[in-house]
Amino acid sequence: MASISSLGVGSGLDAESIVTKLMAVEKLPLTRLTTRTAGYNAKISAYGAISSALATLKTAANAFYSTKTNLLTSTVSDATVASATSGTSASSGTYALEISQLAKAHSLSSRVAGASETMGTGSLAISNGSNSFSVTIDSTNNTLAGIRDAINASSTNTSVRANILTDTSGARLVLTSKETGASNTISIAVTDNDGNNTDAYNVLSNTNPGLSQLSFTAGGNNLTQVQAAQNAQVKLDNVDLSFSSNTVVDAIPGVTLKLTKENVGTPATVTIARDSTGIKKVADDFVKAYNDLHSTIVKNTAANPSTTLSTSTDAASTASALTGDSTARSIDRQMREALRTVPSGVTGALTQLADAGISIDSSGVMSVDATKFQKAVDTNFSGLQSMMDGYGKAVNTLVTTLTDTNGVISARTTGLKDSIKLLDNQKEMLNNRLTSIEKRYRARFSSLDTMISGMQTTSTFLTQQIAKM
Structure with missing residues (x-):
């Protein structure tokens, strides 16, 4: 008998539908695992939102306790x-x-010459302020361009910049101090090595310009001073x-x-x-960052009052991602305690934030009384600085503790990720098992289909024979 290619073809049974429904029952554990994974991912996302809000609060706290630069x-x-x-x-x-x-910075200029015109050879000893260095001038670099490059390339030159400027009359080597001030005068002494001392005072426009024309010392000023150091x-x-x-x-x-x-x-x-406006903005930014953190925690920990979490999986899915999560609520509680505890070193008339008009109401929302805050600015400026500095540091320290690699958020997130990995392993094992179960169901229904098809064939044959009799 030919094999049956689709369940139910031989028997007329809706075997495909039966297998599908049986597998839906078998997949219920997988659905529960998937739902738990989604829940863990939602928790990780919620902690990411809280961590981001903490980072914003830390930035605001840094400004809060660094306000001395903004006041x-x-x-x-x-x-x-x-x-x-x-x-x-x-x-x-x-x-x-x-x-x-x-x-102004000291600046010197050579006489006019061609940028590539050959000069004498020797060395230049250059000093400028506390920096002294020397460059060797030989047949490979005895041009204005070569001298410029040698000065700029010197590893011990930290103070002099060399350039070539050109106009219709020719090129000039210009030396400029990198630092202003009278103490940063450029001094250049020339040692002539070519044995031709007569080139020392040749003008640079001649065919054999002298290296000594680059001198600028107390004894010989052959360079032109463009700008005195002053x-x-x-x-x-x-x-x-x-x-x-x-x-x-x-x-x-x-x-x-x-x-x-x-x-x-x-x-x-x-x-x-x-800067009354600036300091008020610092306070407003801090208050906003705190309120954003508080609202983020409330949003992600609130329970739906119409939901009974203990009765069904569907009910639990309608709650917030961190409903019942003690870690998230602990962050909110620790932050309030930090803002209600007077930091060490803060003394005087302004010790509590409320003394300057910054308060937290019963629902956890912070606000600023602008009139009271301005009074603190006007009447006790140094005290306000000290108070803001103390609370800013306290919040900064707490946020750092909460968000560092050993903090509670990192530990909680790592735990959730580990749980997801375990669920993924379980889902992989269950998927393999479901594949085997479905294969077994299909094999059994295929056999049943073949058997019923055969019985129907026999029945038809017997019916025909009886009819002939």
Whole structure:
């Protein structure tokens, strides 16, 4: 008898449907494993959201306890003259700033020559400030271009930059100090090695220009000084001051000035003042980051009040990912405790966040009383700094503890991932078993199909024979 290619063809039974329904029952354990895996993945995702919210809070806490760099604004009445930046040690005040001279870098230029015109040979001993170095000039580099490259390539040259500038009259070698200030004058001494001392004073436009034309020392200035090395000359509140750089640090304590233009006779005003708007924004950002963390935890741990978690798998799936998870709720609790505990070193009238108008209500939501906060800024600025510094550090430390590789979030996430791996192994074993079960069902129904088909054939034959009789 020909083999049956599809279940039920020979017998007329809906064997395919029967096998499908039997396998649906057999697959119930696999469905439960898949549901558990999805639940674990949802928990990992929820912890990822909490971890992200903690990272944002840490950034806000860093600003909260680093606000000393943001509590003051520094302005210059004429922004073209200078700019000012205040640091942690700055204090409020105003200063008159007059710049009679900007600091400049020493610059020297050779006489005109061709960039590749041959010069004498020897060596150049160059000094600039605290840096001294020498370059050898021989037949391989005794041109303006060769000398430029030798100076720039010197491993001990940290202070002089060499360039070639060209116009209609020819090329010039230009040496410029990398640092401004009178102490950074470039000095060059020439040693002539070619035995022809007469080339020492030949002008570079001649056919045999001399290497000694590059001298710039007390005894022989054959290079042209383009710009003298000079200090910045400044008056601050009519006090004469001199600086080697146009970036002036701590002339006003805690303030960096960048000088950009001379303003003799028209002093500019430098104002260092409290930045009430900036510090309020720091507080607002901290409050928002805390509330975002709190809402993330609440969202992922809340239970659906209409769901009875103990009655069915379907009911459990409608709850939040971390419903009943003590670790997530512990994070929220620890954060509240950190913000309600006075950090060590914080003393005085402002010790609690609430003293400055920052409070947490009964539902765990933080807010800022703008009027009370501004009063703290106006009446106890140093105390507010100390308080913010203390709580910012406390939150930063707690977040670091929670999120580092040995923290509770990492441990919980690792545990969940391990559980998923175990479930995956179980699912793989169960899938292999289900394949065997389905194969066995199909074999049995195929045999039944063949047997019934044979019986039906016999029945038909007997019916026909009886009818003939």
